[in-house]
Amino acid sequence: MLRYDYAPALAFLEPHDWEAIHPRLEAAQKMLLEHTGPGHEMLGWRELLRKPDDALLEMLDATAAEIREQADVFLCLGIGGSYLGARAVIEALTPSFRHLAPTPEILFAGHHLSGSYLKALLNYLEGKSVYLNVVSKSGTTLETMLAFRVLRPWMEARFPDASRRILVTTDPAHGRLLEMARTYGYPRFAIPPNVGGRFSVLTAVGLLPIAVAGVDIRSLFYGAVETCERLSNPLDNPALNYAALRYLLYERGYALELLAVFEPRLSGIGAWWQQLFGESEGKQGKGLYPDTVQYSTDLHSLGQYVQEGRRHLIETFLMVEREPDPLLVPDTGDDLDGLAYLSGRSFQEINRIAYEGTRKAHAEGGVPVSTIWLEHLSPNALGACLYFFMHAVAISGYLLGVNPFDQPGVEAYKREMYRLLGHA
Incomplete structure (x- = not known):
C-alpha cells in the first residue's frame, strides 16, 4: 500500500x-x-487506532448523511490541525471542481484574521442552506472564535433550527466552546484530551467534514x-x-x-x-x-x-x-x-x-x-x-x-x- x-x-x-x-x-x-518517551501522555492518536471505535464512525456517517441531504454548504471553522487534515483529504479524494459532486460544498474559515474574507463569505452564503462546524479544543482560539462570533448570529438570523445546524467539536470536559454548546444545545463531538491538534485528523475533527464530503471514512x-x-x-x-x-x-x-x-x-x-x-x-x-x-x-x-x-x-x-x-x-x-x-x-x-x-x-x-x-x-x-x-x-x-x-x-x-x- x-x-x-x-x-x-x-x-x-x-x-x-x-x-x-x-x-x-x-x-x-x-x-x-x-x-x-517525552509527551507519551499525548499518544491517543495511536490508541484510537489500536482500539477502533466503530460506533463513533457510524455516528459520524449518520450525521454526515443528514447534512448531505439538507446542506448546500458545510462550513468548517478551525485553524492548524483543526482544518488542515480535513482539507487535505477532501482535496485529495473529491472532484477538483466541487460543483460536480453530489455533496455540499465544503468551505473553510477561522484560519486567519481577514475581515474582508469573512464579509465576502457572508455574501456568498446568502440564500444557501448552511451547516457550520466549529472546531477548537480550548474554545479560545482567536482566529476560529472570532469567525464564530460573526457567523453564529448570522446563522441564528437565517435558520430557525440554527442550534441543530451548528455543530461543535471540542474538548469533552472543559473550555468555553463546550460551555457554549451546552448553553445553546449544539450537537457536539469530542476531541480526545490525549490527541494534539496536528494529530487529530482521524478523530471527529477531520472525520466529520471528510464524511460530509462523501469520502468513505471507514476505509480511511x-x-x-x-x-x-x-x-x-x-x-x-x-x-x-x-x-x-x-x-x-x-x-x-x-x-x-x-x-x-x-x-x-x-x-x-x-x-x-x-x-x-x-x-x-x-x-x-x-x-x-x-x-x-x-x-x-x-x-x-x-x-x-x-x-x-x-x-x-x-x-x-x-x-x-x-x-x-x-x-x-x-x-x-x-x-x-x-x-x-x-x-x-x-x-x-x-x-x-x-x-x-x-x-x-x-x-x-x-x-x-x-x-x-x-x-x-x-x-x-x-x-x-x-x-x-x-x-x-x-x-x-x-x-x-x-x-x-x-x-x-x-x-x-x-x-x-x-x-x-x-x-x-
Missing part, C-alpha cells in the same frame, strides 16, 4: 552511518510503542489502522527508514526538507505535513525546516534554486503509483505544436517521466532525494499515508531529543498578541 524508496539518498551518507543509527532508532521505536480510518499495525514491527519499516534518513542528513548539516508532489490534489497533504513536522520538530534550535512544492508548476519558479542553489536541502517526493482511467494525449492530425510524438500517451505517464527526470537531475545537482509511493489515490491509501507521517515524526522527534507532541513556541506569539490586544 505504501513503500519508501530512499536508495538515491544513501550516496550522501557514509557506509557506516546507516548501521550506526539503528540502536537509537530501535530505542525511539520502543519509547513510542511502550509510552515511555482502517487504512491507518492497518499501517499502525505494520509500523509496530521494526523490520522493513518505511517510517523508521524515513525518520533515520532525515536525521542522518540533518546531522550532516542539511537544514530544510522539501515535500514535492506531482499531483495537485496532494498539495493539501503537503500543507498538513508541514504543520505536523514544523510543530513537532522545531524546538531547542533543532529540526529540519519543512516546506512543500507542487511540481511541475514549481519547477518553473523554485526549480532553479533546488537545482543550483545552496546545498542545504533534501527532497522527498510523494507519488501515486496508479491512476484509474488516465487521460490520453489526442492525435490532432497535425504537428503544428511539435507534440505529435506524445499522441496516445497518458498524462500519468508523462507526469511520471517528469518526476523521474526531476529526481535524477536534482540528485545529480547535489540534493539527497527519496520517494514515498502510494499504491493509488484512495481513502485506504490516504489513511496509510497519514499514519505513516505521524509515526515517522514521533520517531524523528525522539531522535532529535525533543518532545514531538508539544508546541511551546506557539504560545509565545499568542502571549504577545493578546498583550497588544489588551487582553488581561
Whole structure:
C-alpha cells in the first residue's frame, strides 16, 4: 500500500552511518510503542487506532448523511490541525471542481484574521442552506472564535433550527466552546484530551467534514489502522527508514526538507505535513525546516534554486503509483505544436517521466532525494499515508531529543498578541 524508496539518498551518507543509527532508532521505536518517551501522555492518536471505535464512525456517517441531504454548504471553522487534515483529504479524494459532486460544498474559515474574507463569505452564503462546524479544543482560539462570533448570529438570523445546524467539536470536559454548546444545545463531538491538534485528523475533527464530503471514512480510518499495525514491527519499516534518513542528513548539516508532489490534489497533504513536522520538530534550535512544492508548476519558479542553489536541502517526493482511467494525449492530425510524438500517451505517464527526470537531475545537482509511493489515490491509501507521517515524526522527534507532541513556541506569539490586544 505504501513503500519508501530512499536508495538515491544513501550516496550522501557514509557506509557506516546507516548501521550506526539503528540502536537509537530501535530505542525511539520502543519509547513510542511502550509510552515511555517525552509527551507519551499525548499518544491517543495511536490508541484510537489500536482500539477502533466503530460506533463513533457510524455516528459520524449518520450525521454526515443528514447534512448531505439538507446542506448546500458545510462550513468548517478551525485553524492548524483543526482544518488542515480535513482539507487535505477532501482535496485529495473529491472532484477538483466541487460543483460536480453530489455533496455540499465544503468551505473553510477561522484560519486567519481577514475581515474582508469573512464579509465576502457572508455574501456568498446568502440564500444557501448552511451547516457550520466549529472546531477548537480550548474554545479560545482567536482566529476560529472570532469567525464564530460573526457567523453564529448570522446563522441564528437565517435558520430557525440554527442550534441543530451548528455543530461543535471540542474538548469533552472543559473550555468555553463546550460551555457554549451546552448553553445553546449544539450537537457536539469530542476531541480526545490525549490527541494534539496536528494529530487529530482521524478523530471527529477531520472525520466529520471528510464524511460530509462523501469520502468513505471507514476505509480511511482502517487504512491507518492497518499501517499502525505494520509500523509496530521494526523490520522493513518505511517510517523508521524515513525518520533515520532525515536525521542522518540533518546531522550532516542539511537544514530544510522539501515535500514535492506531482499531483495537485496532494498539495493539501503537503500543507498538513508541514504543520505536523514544523510543530513537532522545531524546538531547542533543532529540526529540519519543512516546506512543500507542487511540481511541475514549481519547477518553473523554485526549480532553479533546488537545482543550483545552496546545498542545504533534501527532497522527498510523494507519488501515486496508479491512476484509474488516465487521460490520453489526442492525435490532432497535425504537428503544428511539435507534440505529435506524445499522441496516445497518458498524462500519468508523462507526469511520471517528469518526476523521474526531476529526481535524477536534482540528485545529480547535489540534493539527497527519496520517494514515498502510494499504491493509488484512495481513502485506504490516504489513511496509510497519514499514519505513516505521524509515526515517522514521533520517531524523528525522539531522535532529535525533543518532545514531538508539544508546541511551546506557539504560545509565545499568542502571549504577545493578546498583550497588544489588551487582553488581561
